[in-house]
Amino acid sequence: MVLAAGVLLVGVSYAVEPFRNFQLATVAAYLCATAGLTVLTGLNGQLSLGHGALMATGAYTVALCQNAFADRGMTGGWLLPISLTAAIVSTVAVGAVVGVAAARLRGPYLAGVTLAVAVVVPALAVTFDGVFNGEQGLSVPVEPPPLALGPYFPYERWQLWLTGAATLLVLLLLANLIRSRYGRTFRAVRDDEVAARLAGIHVARTQVLAFVVSAATAGLGGALLAVLAQSVSPGAFSLTLSLFLLMAVVIGGLGRLAGAVWGAVLLVALPDLTHSVTELLTLSPAVAQRLEGNLPLAIFGLTLIVVMIAAPGGIQGLLSGLGRRLRARRS
Amino acid sequence: MERGLELHHIGVRFGGLTALDDVSLRVPPNRVVGVIGPNGAGKTTLFNVICGFVAPESGSLTLDGRPLRPRPHRLTRLGIARTLQGTGLFAGLSVVENVMTGASHTARAGFASALLGLPASDRDERRLREHALAILDDLGIAAHADAAPSTLPFAVRQRVALARALAARPRLLLLDEPAGGLGADDIAELAELVRQLPRRDADPCAVLLVEHHMDLVMAVCDELVVLDFGRVIATGTPDQVRDDPAVTDAYLGATVEEVSP
Numbered sequence: 001m002v003l004a005a006g007v008l009l010v011g012v013s014y015a016v017e018p019f020r021n022f023q024l025a026t027v028a029a030y031l032c033a034t035a036g037l038t039v040l041t042g043l044n045g046q047l048s049l050g051h052g053a054l055m056a057t058g059a060y061t062v063a064l065c066q067n068a069f070a071d072r073g074m075t076g077g078w079l080l081p082i083s084l085t086a087a088i089v090s091t092v093a094v095g096a097v098v099g100v101a102a103a104r105l106r107g108p109y110l111a112g113v114t115l116a117v118a119v120v121v122p123a124l125a126v127t128f129d130g131v132f133n134g135e136q137g138l139s140v141p142v143e144p145p146p147l148a149l150g151p152y153f154p155y156e157r158w159q160l161w162l163t164g165a166a167t168l169l170v171l172l173l174l175a176n177l178i179r180s181r182y183g184r185t186f187r188a189v190r191d192d193e194v195a196a197r198l199a200g201i202h203v204a205r206t207q208v209l210a211f212v213v214s215a216a217t218a219g220l221g222g223a224l225l226a227v228l229a230q231s232v233s234p235g236a237f238s239l240t241l242s243l244f245l246l247m248a249v250v251i252g253g254l255g256r257l258a259g260a261v262w263g264a265v266l267l268v269a270l271p272d273l274t275h276s277v278t279e280l281l282t283l284s285p286a287v288a289q290r291l292e293g294n295l296p297l298a299i300f301g302l303t304l305i306v307v308m309i310a311a312p313g314g315i316q317g318l319l320s321g322l323g324r325r326l327r328a329r330r331s
Numbered sequence: 332m333e334r335g336l337e338l339h340h341i342g343v344r345f346g347g348l349t350a351l352d353d354v355s356l357r358v359p360p361n362r363v364v365g366v367i368g369p370n371g372a373g374k375t376t377l378f379n380v381i382c383g384f385v386a387p388e389s390g391s392l393t394l395d396g397r398p399l400r401p402r403p404h405r406l407t408r409l410g411i412a413r414t415l416q417g418t419g420l421f422a423g424l425s426v427v428e429n430v431m432t433g434a435s436h437t438a439r440a441g442f443a444s445a446l447l448g449l450p451a452s453d454r455d456e457r458r459l460r461e462h463a464l465a466i467l468d469d470l471g472i473a474a475h476a477d478a479a480p481s482t483l484p485f486a487v488r489q490r491v492a493l494a495r496a497l498a499a500r501p502r503l504l505l506l507d508e509p510a511g512g513l514g515a516d517d518i519a520e521l522a523e524l525v526r527q528l529p530r531r532d533a534d535p536c537a538v539l540l541v542e543h544h545m546d547l548v549m550a551v552c553d554e555l556v557v558l559d560f561g562r563v564i565a566t567g568t569p570d571q572v573r574d575d576p577a578v579t580d581a582y583l584g585a586t587v588e589e590v591s592p
Contacts, residue, residue, distance in 0.1 A: 176448035181431075181438045181456060184424065188432045191421035197403035198382065198413050200436035200499065209442070 002172045009164045013157045021156035022228070023268055028163040029224035031264035032170050034249050035257055036217030039174060041246070042255025043183060044210035045190030046102055047110055050117035052241035054215050055222025057094050058087035059232040060125065062223035063138040070141040077146055080227070084166070087223035088216050095215020096208065103207040118242040122234035137233025140226050163224045170217050171257060177213065178257070186210050240297060247300050251307045253316030262315040266303075271296045334395040335359040335537055336381070336411075336503055341390035343376055343561075350376040351387070352561045358503060361529035363538040365548045365569075368558035369581060374541045375416075377558070378507055381539075382406060382413055407436045412501035416508050418492040420480040426491050427476040430463035431456075433498030466494045470524070486517040493524075503537045504528065510544040522550045549573070557581065 013021055037051050065083035069075075098117055102110055125132040132138065145158035177183055188196045189206045197203055226232040248267050253259025274295040278288045311318040336358045343351040351373045358364045366374050379385040381392065383401035392399040394409060406413065412433070420429050440455035467473040470490050480488050489509065496504055506525070510518050525547075529535050542548050548555065548569070555572045557565040559581040565572050572578055 172448075173446050176452070177446050179448070179456075180445035180452045181435070181440060181459070182442065182445050184428055184432060184456075185435065187423050187428075188421045191423050192419055194384075194403075195415060195419040195421065196432070198406060198415070198419075199432045199495065200404055200407040200434075201432070202404045 002168050006165070006168055009160065009168070013160045013164075018154050018156035021154070021160045023272070025156070025160040025163040025228055026225070027264045027268045028160070028167040029221050029228060030245075030248075030267045031167050031261060032221030032224060033218045033245055034221075034252070034260040034263040034267070035167075035171060035174050036214035036221075037245055038249040038252070038255055038257065038260045038263070039178065039186070040210050040214035041249060042259075043178065043190060044186040044207060046207060046211060047107075047246075048102075048114045048211075048214070049111055049239075049242050049246065050098065050114035050121075051214070051218045051245050052237050052239065052243075053118045053121035054091050054095060054098075054218035055225065055241065056121050056125065056232075056234070056237035057091045058219030058222035059226035059237065060132060060138070061087040061090040061219070062226050063140045063232045064131070066140050066142065067138060075143065077143065080142065080162075084220060084223050084227075087219050091219020091222070092212055092216050095212045095219070099208040099211030099215070102211055103204040114242075115239070118239045122237055125234040132234075135234060137231055137236075140230045140232060142227055142230055159228055163228065166220060166224060170220060174213075174217070175257060182209070243297070244300060247304050251300075251304055251314055253314030253318075256314075256316045258319075259314050259316035266300075270299055270303075274299060333359055334393070335362075336399075336539070337393045337396075338377075338381070339391050339393070341377075341380055341387045341392070343373075343380060343385055343387050349561050351380065354390070354558070354561070354563055356556045356563065356566070358537050358539050360502065361535050361537050362553045363525065363529060363540065363551050365540045365542060365552035365555045366558060367542065367545075367548055367555060367572075371560075372558040372581075373561040374558055375507070376561075378413065378505055378539075378541060381411070381505060407433075407499035407501065410500075410502035411505065412496035412499040412503075413505035414492045414496045414507055414509060416511060418480070418485075418488045420488060420492055420495070422479075422481060424480075425477050426472070426480060426483070427460060427463050427467065429480065429491055430466055430494045430498045431459040433495035434459055434462060434500070436499065463494070463498055466497050467491075470494050470497075485512055486514070489513065489517075489521075497534070497536075500534045501536050503539065506538060506540045506542070508542055509540070510542055510547045518544060518547055522547050525551045 012024065033051060033055055037048065040046050040048055062083045065086050066079070069079045069083070098114065101113055105113055126134050145153045145155065149158070185201055185206050188199065188201060189203050193203050222237065225236070229236070244267055248263030249260055251266060252261065252263030274291070278291050278295065307314060313321065338354060338356050341351050341354045354373070354377065356364070366377060368374055376385060380387050381401060383403050383406070392401065399409070421432065424432065438455055438459065440452040445452045464473060464476060467476055470493065472487055472490050472494070475483055475487060480491060483491070493509070509521060509525070513521065525538055525540070528538055540548065540552065552569055555567060555569055556563055557572055557578050564577045564581055565575045567575070
């Protein structure tokens, strides 16, 4: 399945124009984060409003690593995987701390703590501007595609290959985890903590594990975004991003990896769509700019409300429902 | 080797309220012991002490003579399983997954092998599934293995909860009001099932039963403990307890002589 998706991705990367390649690469980066978040919120029942901040942690780590390598004049294709791994490790560390706190909290209190994380992390980046360069952010030096691919290999196609490969790996690992006893245990803890404890499950440990797993994927997603944009700044990882991520997985279909795919597609497609809408309406530049900033959030909010009323299982729930009905009619 | 679970002079207080006062009892291996008493007598608190949800202020517990400091998630490792009032099933898990989860402490596959999808992880899940299916088959509900619990009648769900507890292969099974919400026929079947538990060839177990339903208690228990206001007011065989004036007193608030003119 993953192999087929990989082949499909390579095929698509040749079929579409560079800009679409870049957009697909962005979808892949977001997908890392939404896939982890849907495991945490959908399967383990922990609400996180702080995943944008975890993405920022990964993004800044990759930026610092790549800059450190560049400053020392080190080059080579193996540096980026090291930086990405460092991004995962640092986000896992942050995620573990937040996860330990999260395991002691429920409902609104959990939302509050993760919200604080979402607000604090970008603020830290601004405060310690010696390291993180404040609002300006950092540039992320990334090497060109390897020469083996030919001298005129489009950079965007290379970006898609890179993020696509990383994301497919993440999806494969998450799918394995969901199928294993850990996936079952995550859901059991979500459904009834008392019964889970009596069944021999260490509830707090399970919750921390789920948080750490989703933090790792969010960190990788953020790192990939930074690599794609070749820069990182606090503005890109605001509270709005955390809200977008959560809305995306709910609209896509909570607790399903396929739903996370829909969510990631929406995250990239909706701002694009609002841009086209504001261009259609001839508006003064100031109004257009304000609309473009806020319209995606408004559209996302509206979509969320409509989806929750019309299809509580999200897009994926709707699709699998349709599939079931079609099969039933045929047989 | 006739020890089993023992409670020695357990005392529990919530604020000014004495929930349990100097309660001692014993559940010998492969016997069925019932705990009865009016509402608020301390029955559920007693279970919560055994499971480690409530720490006793005084007294101690022993299991086969060894001191026991129960913690909920370690219970099944000690050979103790408990069902919950209602059913406490995991709504998002299928019936067979619910039962598999009951044997969580026997799962061996590590996190890395689960993440990488190694055969060891799949083998582990397969073994748990077969174990769970065998138990469902024993209880006559194997046909519902893949159903969602919410689609099943209450009596079946109750049985799934029992299957989940039995999946841990307990030596001692704690049943918290298993007859609650069941009809007369279902209760008769349940009684037969509980009576068989200590006599099975495979994984026999002792039972400690908290129950309101007198017919069930009288039918299945080898021994009864009667609680009232957190104190043990009577112990003995069902027949002995039935004739104990202190028990009638606790249940009716007064002896029959006092009430009748």
